[in-house]
Amino acid sequence: MGYGKKIYEEAKTELERRRQKAEGEAAEKLSGFYLQFPQARELREAMAKNAAGAAKAVVRGGDVRSELQRLQERAGKLNAEYDRLLQEAGLTREDISPRYTCPACKDTGFVDGRLCSCFLELQRSLAYEKLSMDVPLEKCTFSSFSLSYYQEDPRAYRQMENIFAACKSYGEKFRKNSPSLLFKGGTGLGKTHLSLAIAGTVIEKGFGVIYGSAQSFAVSLEKERFDRREDGELGDTHSQLLSCDLLILDDLGTEFPSAYVNAALYDIINSRMLAEKPTIISTNLSMKELEERYSERFASRITGYYGKLEFLGKDIRIEKRKQNSRR
Ligand SMILES: [Zn+2]
Incomplete structure (x- = not known):
């Protein structure tokens, strides 16, 4: 199946635009949130460090189980605190995550290296639109x-x-x-x-x-x-x-x-x-x-x-x- 190179490129550009819009809007909300609550950014960093710590603990060996449990508890606390700040700012986790038109491929047009159905759908409607113009x-x-x-x-x-x-x-x-x-x-x-x-x-x-x-x-x-x-x-x-x-x-x-x-x-x-x-x-x-x-x-x-x-x-x-x- 093929609508031709032009339609393919146009569809790709449109996906790129959707992706940038979704990610841009989320990034904007997030930076507004961090500006209002600088401690939220620190929490986010602590959460990342905590997650990296879990990986290290596994590699290091020893009493992995209790160490992981400790890290997990800490992650729970950090997350809860982060959510509390979000709530205070009147935001939800969804607000600060990109709202992709197609959550399946995150508006990239591909899922596991295969064309996503949204990409095909977009090409189809572009081809139809183009022909109906004439x-x-x-x-x-x-x-x-x-x-x-x-x-x-x-x-x-x-x-x-x-x-x-x-x-x-x-x-x-x-x-x-x-x-x-x-x-x-x-x-x-x-x-x-x-x-x-x-x-x-x-x-x-x-x-x-x-x-x-x-x-x-x-x-x-x-x-x-x-x-x-x-x-x-x-x-x-x-x-x-x-x-x-x-x-x-x-x-x-x-x-x-x-x-x-x-x-x-x-x-x-x-x-x-x-x-x-x-x-x-x-x-x-x-x-x-x-x-x-x-x-x-x-x-x-x-x-x-x-x-x-x-x-x-x-x-x-x-x-x-x-x-x-x-x-
Ligand atoms: Zn898709």
């Missing part, structure tokens, strides 16, 4: 998808019912090597809605998803082409499009035509196919038009390796307006 992820879910717009045409209704079920199950069962899909059909038939619903589900499951219109990718790819470093290394967009767990390329064919972008898109689609990484493409174009617009090998990659879903019906946006005006 697209209406929360509006376009499976539960907000309505089949009622397709009711007038029984054939379209049946087809869309199947497509809806297929998309839902695709999202729920998503794996790193899930098949690639091609959403075909006219504008306003729910292609974008269902691909965003898949994106939301797959992100929730902890995978890295990149979603964008062909036009927005084209703009970023062109921009990188000119900013490209001298060592010829791939830009951020290009490498992210190659490496993400799921790439969703919306509205293929609506971008401004460019030989460079066509070649870059072919490279991305082909490389992902070879690496068995899933891609979802939606387009208004027919196979023939794809072939003419891009190339034969481009179209043949898609014909050969993508599961095709043919969206039917009338433009939902028009249907929605009709339903609203009837109310």
